[in-house]
Amino acid sequence: MFSYLKQLDLIRTLTAFEIKLRYRGSLLGIGWSLISPLLLALVLYVVFKNAFRFETDNFAFYLLIGIFVFRFLSVGTSVGMRSLIDKAHIVTKTPIPREILTISTTLSYFISSFVELLILVLILAFFGVGIGSAILLLPVCHIVYFIFVYGINLFLSAFMVYYRDLTQIWDVILNVLFFASPIAYPISIIPANIIPIYMLNPITRLIVMYRNVMLYNRLPNAIDFCYVFIFSCLVLIAGHLFFQKLQSRFAEVI
Amino acid sequence: MLVGKNVSKKFRIPIERRTTLFEEVVAFMKGSRRYEKLQALRNVSFEVKTGEIFGIIGPNGSGKTTLLGIIANIIYPDEGELIVEGRITPILALGVGFNPELTAKENVYLYGALVGMKKGEIKAKYEGIFKFAELRRFEAMKLKNFSSGMNARLAFSTAIATEPDILLVDEVLAVGDIAFQIKCMDEIKKLNENGTTIIFVSHNIEAVRSLCERAMFLNNGEAVEVGDVAEVVNTYLDFSSKR
Numbered sequence: 001m002f003s004y005l006k007q008l009d010l011i012r013t014l015t016a017f018e019i020k021l022r023y024r025g026s027l028l029g030i031g032w033s034l035i036s037p038l039l040l041a042l043v044l045y046v047v048f049k050n051a052f053r054f055e056t057d058n059f060a061f062y063l064l065i066g067i068f069v070f071r072f073l074s075v076g077t078s079v080g081m082r083s084l085i086d087k088a089h090i091v092t093k094t095p096i097p098r099e100i101l102t103i104s105t106t107l108s109y110f111i112s113s114f115v116e117l118l119i120l121v122l123i124l125a126f127f128g129v130g131i132g133s134a135i136l137l138l139p140v141c142h143i144v145y146f147i148f149v150y151g152i153n154l155f156l157s158a159f160m161v162y163y164r165d166l167t168q169i170w171d172v173i174l175n176v177l178f179f180a181s182p183i184a185y186p187i188s189i190i191p192a193n194i195i196p197i198y199m200l201n202p203i204t205r206l207i208v209m210y211r212n213v214m215l216y217n218r219l220p221n222a223i224d225f226c227y228v229f230i231f232s233c234l235v236l237i238a239g240h241l242f243f244q245k246l247q248s249r250f251a252e253v254i
Numbered sequence: 255m256l257v258g259k260n261v262s263k264k265f266r267i268p269i270e271r272r273t274t275l276f277e278e279v280v281a282f283m284k285g286s287r288r289y290e291k292l293q294a295l296r297n298v299s300f301e302v303k304t305g306e307i308f309g310i311i312g313p314n315g316s317g318k319t320t321l322l323g324i325i326a327n328i329i330y331p332d333e334g335e336l337i338v339e340g341r342i343t344p345i346l347a348l349g350v351g352f353n354p355e356l357t358a359k360e361n362v363y364l365y366g367a368l369v370g371m372k373k374g375e376i377k378a379k380y381e382g383i384f385k386f387a388e389l390r391r392f393e394a395m396k397l398k399n400f401s402s403g404m405n406a407r408l409a410f411s412t413a414i415a416t417e418p419d420i421l422l423v424d425e426v427l428a429v430g431d432i433a434f435q436i437k438c439m440d441e442i443k444k445l446n447e448n449g450t451t452i453i454f455v456s457h458n459i460e461a462v463r464s465l466c467e468r469a470m471f472l473n474n475g476e477a478v479e480v481g482d483v484a485e486v487v488n489t490y491l492d493f494s495s496k497r
Contacts, residue, residue: 013367021355093344093351094368095327165274251328252265 001240004097014104019111033075033116037067044184061124061215066183068120069210072113072142073149073203074174080106080153081160081170088254098247099240102157106150114142121214132217141209141220148202148232154239158246161254181207202231256302256325256420256451261334263295263320263475294320295475297334302420302468304339307442307452309462309469309483311490316472318455322346322422325453340419340451343369345426350409354398358389361397362412369416379415386441387411388434402429410438420451427458439465463487 005011023029041064049059083105084091084098091098117138125131160166181203182190190198198204205228209220266289295317302308310318323329325336326344344350351368352361362383366376384390387407397405406429414421423442427435442465446452456462462469462483469486471478471493479489 007370009372010367010370013364013373017353017356017360017364087353089349089353090351090368092328093346093349095342095344096368163275163278165276169275248330251323 004099004103007097007100010096011100011104011107014100015107015111018105018108022108022112030112030115033071033112034119037064037071037116041067048184058129058215061127061129062186062211063184064120064123065211065214066181066207068113068116069145069207070178070181070183070203071116072109072145073152073177076106076109076113076149077152077156077170077174078167079109080149081156081166083153084157084161084250085164085254091254092251098250099154099243102153102243103150106146106153110142110146110149114139117142117210117214124214129215130217131214134213134217134219137213137220138210141206141213144225144229144232145206147236148206148228151232151235151237151239154236154243158243158250161246161250177201177203180204183207202228255304255337255339256453257337258298258300258321258325259335259337261295261298261321261324261331261336262293263317263324263329263331265292265294265320266290267292293475295324295331298472298475298477299334300470300477300480302451302453304451305446305449306468307446307454307466309466309486310453310455310472311457311459311462311469311487312472312478313494317475318472319346319424320475321472322424322453322455326422338420341416342420342422343413343416343418344422344424345409345413346422346424349405350413352397352405352409355396357394357396358384358400358408359393361408365412366416371416383408383411383415386414386437403431403434406430407434410441414441414445418450420453421445422453422455424455425457427456427461435461459487459491 026032028035041060044067045060045063048063080102083102087101090096090101121131121135121138156166156170180198180201187195187198187204187208205224209224209228212218212220298317298321300308310321312318320329322344323346324331325338326342326346327338328344328346350365353364356364362380363373363376366373366379371379384393387404387410389404389408389411392400392404397408400408406426410426410430421442427438430438439461442452442454452465454462454465466483468481469483470480471486471490473493478493479486
């Protein structure tokens with residue numbers, strides 16, 4: 001089912017080229033992927049802190065973690081959905097399994113978002129947040145998150161071959177998800193009767209997991225972890241089946 | 255060995271071309287979501303023996319490139335089957351899948367990875383590739399700045415460096431200059447002498463006649479004739495002059 005994963009050399013090479021191309025001709029390199037979330041955090045901090053007056057300690061850190069975590073989903077899928085159409089030259093000329101294109105784009109963003117998170121950990125530590133041993137679970141959280149994003153990308157990239165306006169639709173969905181997740185506000189403002197529905201959103205639980213690990217030096221809640229892990233695996237399997245179903249006509253339609 | 259048995263392929267051509275989901279939904283609501291079928295290949299059967307050079311000729315739109323795409327396992331047939339023994343390297347429509355944003359050097363390494371070569375293998379072949387393509391000076395140039403001739407040179411040189419069992423060649427000679435065309439023909443012959451099976455698609459009838467032993471004439475997706483190259487070429491020339 002996932003036999004293409006055996007082509008490790010190819011996946012590694014494509015991922016490396018992806019990262020190389022992204023930073024080619026850019027002066028600040030990974031700096032840009034820090035500046036934009038930091039600016040967004042600044043804006044949201046000013047707006048939400050003053051307009052809503054949340055009783056959250058360390059609201060700035062709380063916000064930063066939410067934004068940095070959400071970025072992997074938003075940037076990773078916005079680019080990941082183009083992973084096939086931007087590589088039409090490979091799709092139409094070589095017989096490699098096409099999932100390899102999608103997984104390497106996703107992997108390249110997995111790596112850069114992990115680096116971003118590590119830099120954020122340094123920033124947090126610098127400002128006096130007590131980073132403890134729970135931080136060792138950060139890679140585990142990020143791998144689970146990767147499974148989720150990759151599953152989504154399998155759906156999106158395959159769909160994108162047929163319908164190019166998916167970009168606009170997905171942008172709207174991402175915006176809804178941003179405000180449906182506890183990024184710029186604490187979960188405590190959600191009315192208790194809505195909480196069961198609110199917690200169905202795996203991004204909510206993911207962000208809670210990351211905050212536990214990065215901000216509160218606590219282990220992720222086991223229920224959160226299992227929920228997100230199972231949810232991600234289901235998304236991956238469904239995405240895989242969807243991709244398989246569409247892939248036979250990729251070279252003709254793209 | 256390469257055998258095609260009753261290979262058929264239909265393409266769907268939307269009657270009104272719709273590429274956005276919104277338009278598709280609108281058309282679906284109106285009940286006008288229709289396709290025209292284009293029969294690109296119909297019951298095509300052929301056999302290419304190991305070690306021969308097999309030509310495919312036919313007018314534009316006769317299904318040559320579709321057939322090569324199917325042989326290369328990039329497009330899948332609706333019906334029929336293909337039996338392939340050995341590793342195939344395709345050079346389709348002047349390209350092998352190079353990325354215009356990468357340099358020539360990077361593209362060669364990427365291509366090597368795409369066809370499953372180890373990094374060391376590519377490194378060992380690297381000099382030879384650029385020497386054959388006569389593009390040593392341009393190895394650090396991005397491919398988008400290459401001329402179509404340079405592109406074809408690099409594609410051909412890189413593809414043959416993979417030492418495939420079966421090489422698919424689709425019109426590589428069309429854009430290269432005469433010196434390079436001759437060089438390519440010689441190289442194709444040399445590869446063939448070393449045991450590579452070659453499928454050669456070209457509108458250059460003279461090249462087909464001098465290179466191939468057997469050939470297939472495709473028209474409208476059907477194999478009109480498969481057999482000795484001289485006869486097949488004659489059938490094609492007769493057919494073309496009557497049109």
